[in-house]
Amino acid sequence: MSIWIIGFVILLVKLGIVLLGLLLLAAYLVYAERKLLARLQIRLGPNRAGPFGLLQPLADAVKLLTKEDVVPNQADRLIFLFAPAVVAATALLIFAVVPFGRDWVIGGRQIPMVVADLNVGLLYVLGLSSIGVYGVALGGWASNSKYALLGGIRGAAQMISYELSLGLALVPVVMLAGSFSMVDIVAAQSRYPFLLVQPLSFIIFFTSAVAETKRIPFDLPEAENELVAGYHTEYSGMRFGLFFLGEYVTMTVLGSLVAVFFLGGWRGPLLPPLVWFSIKVLAVVFVMIWMRGTLPRLRYDQLMHLGWKLLVPLALLNIVITGGVMLWLSA
Amino acid sequence: MDRKRNLALVVWEALAGLAQGFATTFIHLFRRPITEEYPEYKRELPERSRARIILTRDPDGDERCVACYLCSAVCPVSCISMQSAQRADGRRFAPWFRINFARCIYCGLCEEACPTLAIQLTPDFETCQYDILTLVAEKEDLLVDHGGKNHDYNFYRYAGVTVLTGKGTHIQEAKPVDLKSNLP
Numbered sequence: 001m002s003i004w005i006i007g008f009v010i011l012l013v014k015l016g017i018v019l020l021g022l023l024l025l026a027a028y029l030v031y032a033e034r035k036l037l038a039r040l041q042i043r044l045g046p047n048r049a050g051p052f053g054l055l056q057p058l059a060d061a062v063k064l065l066t067k068e069d070v071v072p073n074q075a076d077r078l079i080f081l082f083a084p085a086v087v088a089a090t091a092l093l094i095f096a097v098v099p100f101g102r103d104w105v106i107g108g109r110q111i112p113m114v115v116a117d118l119n120v121g122l123l124y125v126l127g128l129s130s131i132g133v134y135g136v137a138l139g140g141w142a143s144n145s146k147y148a149l150l151g152g153i154r155g156a157a158q159m160i161s162y163e164l165s166l167g168l169a170l171v172p173v174v175m176l177a178g179s180f181s182m183v184d185i186v187a188a189q190s191r192y193p194f195l196l197v198q199p200l201s202f203i204i205f206f207t208s209a210v211a212e213t214k215r216i217p218f219d220l221p222e223a224e225n226e227l228v229a230g231y232h233t234e235y236s237g238m239r240f241g242l243f244f245l246g247e248y249v250t251m252t253v254l255g256s257l258v259a260v261f262f263l264g265g266w267r268g269p270l271l272p273p274l275v276w277f278s279i280k281v282l283a284v285v286f287v288m289i290w291m292r293g294t295l296p297r298l299r300y301d302q303l304m305h306l307g308w309k310l311l312v313p314l315a316l317l318n319i320v321i322t323g324g325v326m327l328w329l330s331a
Numbered sequence: 332m333d334r335k336r337n338l339a340l341v342v343w344e345a346l347a348g349l350a351q352g353f354a355t356t357f358i359h360l361f362r363r364p365i366t367e368e369y370p371e372y373k374r375e376l377p378e379r380s381r382a383r384i385i386l387t388r389d390p391d392g393d394e395r396c397v398a399c400y401l402c403s404a405v406c407p408v409s410c411i412s413m414q415s416a417q418r419a420d421g422r423r424f425a426p427w428f429r430i431n432f433a434r435c436i437y438c439g440l441c442e443e444a445c446p447t448l449a450i451q452l453t454p455d456f457e458t459c460q461y462d463i464l465t466l467v468a469e470k471e472d473l474l475v476d477h478g479g480k481n482h483d484y485n486f487y488r489y490a491g492v493t494v495l496t497g498k499g500t501h502i503q504e505a506k507p508v509d510l511k512s513n514l515p
Binding site for chain 1: 359
């Protein structure tokens with residue numbers, strides 16, 4: 001009984017730390033993105049709230065929390081109020097299976113640095129990111145607004161299309177690691193990161209991941225110069241904040257997934273595991289921001305073309321080649 | 332074979348183009364920002380910038396405004412209102428003159444319409460107020476002690492009332508023709 005209680009407390013503490021860290025990271029990711037994007041465009045970025053504008057996320061949070069929570073006339077009230085939570089919750093839940101450090105040993109007990117080591121961790125990730133589509137599609141539909149509806153439709157189409165290549169790009173990783181568990185996948189990269197043997201897979205996964213986060217150049221669901229703000233046009237206050245939070249948490253989560261699947265997770269020489277993990281995640285996130293500062297938005301048909309006619313066939317080809325090489329090596 | 336080479340070329344060009352774009356933005360990351368931080372640094376605005384409106388005086392220190400209502404008529408948001416009256420010497424003036432800066436769009440049409448160059452726009456744009464009623468400017472708020480953009484211009488030397496000086500005494504004005512001596 002006491003062992004069970006200790007385990008439960010440890011789980012709660014881990015949950016708290018991960019949740020707090022993730023939310024804090026998401027908040028400061030917004031700041032980092034604004035600052036970096038500004039520098040990419042030779043501007044200064046936020047620098048008024050606190051030293052170097054470091055209190056900007058706090059000011060934003062206060063602003064969002066004190067704004068009125070408007071529900072449009074004739075909106076589908078229940079779904080409208082519920083949709084932002086789906087986006088934010090699924091994004092946060094994905095991180096549960098991401099290992100972020102080596103097992104700790106305290107007093108003879110092994111504490112794995114992961115909230116939950118599911119044996120189907122990878123499928124859990126893909127499943128949750130599919131549920132995240134509901135938040136976008138339903139939020140857009142329930143708003144009773146043309147712009148939001150168009151954004152929601154685009155979001156659903158885009159995310160379902162890119163989910164496919166996202167999943168297919170991970171098949172070779174699973175083949176190499178021989179497991180769906182994220183902990184095992186990191187363990188399989190003890191000698192070399194999968195990036196070296198699966199560069200094509202990495203490119204496909206990264207591209208699809210950027211499409212999943214609905215970021216430039218794949219930000220069609222919220223294309224602000226066509227659709228005002230896309231699926232979250234009608235949202236205000238903290239509900240909009242939840243969409244925003246969800247987007248930035250997804251960014252962190254997909255950064256950590258790239259790190260786990262291709263960059264060797266928390267593994268690295270000299271520095272402690274958590275530092276290595278952070279460096280890798282932040283590097284991926286930096287590239288995402290850099291992309292936003294560089295690339296224009298794709299047209300809708302180009303987006304579908306890229307997804308279905310390029311990434312999916314390439315991913316399938318990659319699976320076949322990987323399988324062939326593995327058979328040849330084992331023979 | 333040719334098609335294959337073309338495909339490789341296309342892919343290479345696409346990748347090179349992408350790399351070029353990313354390199355350009357990355358270089359900009361290390362360039363000094365060109366931002367001018369406003370409240371600390373205030374840029375010298377051009378003389379002809381259109382912001383807060385003033386009523387100027389001619390070189391003799393008299394009010395230029397003759398209360399002709401042209402500015403108030405041309406104003407697209409109807410923010411200028413006034414009353415006209417006549418002085419003892421026959422010159423028109425405005426006993427009261429009011430501009431509602433809460434409505435003013437700083438289009439400068441009043442300045443263009445003004446025949447005496449009395450109403451002028453200045454570069455002073457910091458007119459924000461917490462109470463909207465404080466944005467209503469009366470004549471004493473608008474009147475200044477200088478000639479604005481045209482220091483030397485005095486409308487009455489070119490046209491206007493002749494009570495004081497008599498006909499034909501304006502600058503660039505011909506002497507009045509004596510009808511009697513102009514017969515064929």
